[in-house]
Amino acid sequence: MTSTFPHARTPKLGYDTRQVEEFLEVARRAFDGTPRAGDPSVTAERIRLTAFGMQKGGYSTSHVDAALERLEDAFAARERQIAARLHGDEAWLREARTTAQVVANRLARADGERFERVNPLVLGYHVKDVDAFGDRLSRYFADGWPIGVDDVRTVTFRSQRGGYRESQVDLVLDAVVDVMLAVR
Structure with a gap:
């Protein structure tokens, strides 16, 4: 089984892997313009405010945080383009x-x-x-x-x-x- 991010070394805490994967899947669909019914809206601000639970051996917090920052930048750039087109x-x-x-x-x-x-x-x-x-x-x-x-x-x-x-x-x-x- 492959992992999206490196795991924290046991017994250290990392982000809950299930929560991270679910959030990234929703964000991916939102960015691609293929959200499912019931998916929450994803914006740059929502990404910045996202928090995950912790678990032993979960995903490395520094790696996930860096990825979220890049994701926030991508959503912010897209939001700016959309706003510029509209207004x-x-x-x-x-x-x-x-x-x-x-x-x-x-x-x-x-x-x-x-x-x-x-x-x-x-x-x-x-x-x-x-x-x-x-x-x-x-x-x-x-x-x-x-x-x-x-x-x-x-x-x-x-x-x-x-x-x-x-x-x-x-x-x-x-x-x-x-x-x-x-x-x-």
Whole structure:
């Protein structure tokens, strides 16, 4: 039996092989334009937000994550082409600029105040880590400072009690990825 990806070495955890295979099959059909009744819609955003269960000896997480990033890029490029055909390149870029401005406005807030904070007894993202990365993103939007989409996709932050609300930071990072993919 062949495997789509290398497996994690036992007893390490990897992604649930069945879930990965099922998702990739649905994505393949969606990309080919042959979805089955009951298949969920697959978009670049959906790919970015996909999560799999873990199992001992499952698929290597780094290999699957890299494949998902390539798949997201392919879907984003196709979505851009479709939107450009339907609404024109200018409409697509206008939407990307609007999103970029919303993100830039969020990142222009003072350090320690860019995102909502969680209760002091709850763990959130480390404020200084997020603010430092936010400064890099601000330079990207304002001055074209070099930063890659993979830098945004793979950024990690330490935890901190009373830190920034993770879901809010993650939404902004997702918006940054959307903008970066839109202007490629």
